Amino acid sequence: MKKIFMYALVGVLGLTSLTSCKDDDKGPAPTAIEASSFTTESSPGAVKISWTNPANANHKYVRVTFIHPETKKQIVRLASIHADYILIDGLLGRYGEIAFTLTPVSKTGVEGKSHTVSAAAQPLPKTIKVNLQSEKAQTFVADGEGKSVWVSTLQVGEGSLAELFDGNPNTYYHGQWYNGGNGPMPHYIVLKLEQPTRAFKIFMKARHNKAADAPKTFNFLVSNTFSEENVKNPSQHNAVKVAEYASGPANTNGSEWNSPVVQLDEPFVYVWIEIHTLHSGKNWPTLAELRAWTYKLNSFDPETGETVEI
Structure with missing residues (x-):
């Protein structure tokens, strides 16, 4: 009975070690983007979110997620490492403030520290035809x-x-x-x-x-x-x-x-x-x-x- 227990313990430890090695293989987490650098700018039907990339930035892209107020579905937008802002359009002023979560992601999929900013789009103007x-x-x-x-x-x-x-x-x-x-x-x-x-x-x-x-x-x-x-x-x-x-x-x-x-x-x-x-x-x-x-x-x-x- 003791032998069976020991074999099981060794197996668990081996699996944990293997999983840990796999996580390590993905490399380090992306360098964090300073929370104080995030700003928002509202325009008709859109919100522009800007940030300052760190000098040693190593993320592949910044992922922006939010819940669409009307469809209740999660929306995902991506901005490459070469960008320092993203424009979220297709919004309406009547949606009010929306919470946007921004996460830097490495090329191997490791996620960095997330930050959430909130902003509302300006109302779209009426169109006359x-x-x-x-x-x-x-x-x-x-x-x-x-x-x-x-x-x-x-x-x-x-x-x-x-x-x-x-x-x-x-x-x-x-x-x-x-x-x-x-x-x-x-x-x-x-x-x-x-x-x-x-x-x-x-x-x-x-x-x-x-x-x-x-x-x-x-x-x-x-x-x-x-x-x-x-x-x-x-x-x-x-x-x-x-x-x-x-x-x-x-x-x-x-x-x-x-x-x-x-x-x-x-x-x-x-x-x-x-x-x-x-x-x-x-x-x-x-x-x-x-x-x-x-x-x-x-x-x-x-x-x-x-x-x-x-």
Whole structure:
């Protein structure tokens, strides 16, 4: 009985010795990172954790672990020995403070001393996008009560303002050419939208002849007030430039041009088309057709997952 006990004892001691040797074979634990060197910096949806690597650093990487507040799963991120910070993204401000545990690990898998820091990400900002499904064609009145379009130059008896919106590509609007035109560029076409909007799009179509007199370079301005006597003075209405274009309808008969959807920070009622040059170099713009559409915007809040129309 004593012999059996002795054999068992020797076996246990041998196993312990073997295990100890295996641990020793993995080498020393990584040099500790000073706890005082850990700092955190919050940004929208992320936390940056920084530290100072010791002069004799011998870890392969720093392992960062934390429990995701929403999924309750453990998340692991790694930073190599060549890094002195790690950015943990994919977070939300509403998660609040999260405990991050940082552990240096050697190339053989030996773990060094762990440190835990806590920090919260800043809330993610709302994202605003154009709702293309909300497209609404605008109707414009050229004369009389409810007039909603004005120009700074018009050749009476050759085309009319109403023909700019009649859907007929064979009719047209023509700026004044008599006596050299109605003053120097820029000239303006001002549109009053049916309601205040934060997004719009413009379409232009050149004439089937005289396409060279279509706008070549022009800007879009917006304002909330307008008076016909100041049709050439947008500054009198605090008009703001929101888009600039170096190429409108091409210098080919019947060419068409669509603007991208222009998204605004605030709602406006009036859109000013500020025409600077024509393909012909003259100062009397012409167009066969002009159209406009407005759009609503969708605001998505990543903190709540909700989308609302604005």
